[in-house]
Amino acid sequence: MIKRFIDVGIAVKNLEAAVATYSGVLGVTPRMLARTDYAYPGLKGARFYLGNATISLVASDDGTDKWAHLVRAYFRMDGGHQAGGELHV
Numbered sequence: 001m002i003k004r005f006i007d008v009g010i011a012v013k014n015l016e017a018a019v020a021t022y023s024g025v026l027g028v029t030p031r032m033l034a035r036t037d038y039a040y041p042g043l044k045g046a047r048f049y050l051g052n053a054t055i056s057l058v059a060s061d062d063g064t065d066k067w068a069h070l071v072r073a074y075f076r077m078d079g080g081h082q083a084g085g086e087l088h089v
Helices: 015-026 066-075
Strands: 002-011 031-033 043-050 053-060 081-087
Parallel strands (some): 002 053
Antiparallel strands (some): 043 053
């Protein structure tokens, strides 16, 4: 049984455009994430805090490095996602 969602991560091609869209829809200003917030170089992002859950947007700095290719391959498209949660077994 899923007790709660902790984070939903969404890969985006254009971080600035995605932040504007999600800010408007959610009515929340995100915390911008720097390269140093990621284990892999070349990534940047934004995290929206929504009570006990978050929505994280992630993009590549320039779209051409190996991490940009990894993000695209993992999520297969702009807007691809993953979710993390708390489970009871």
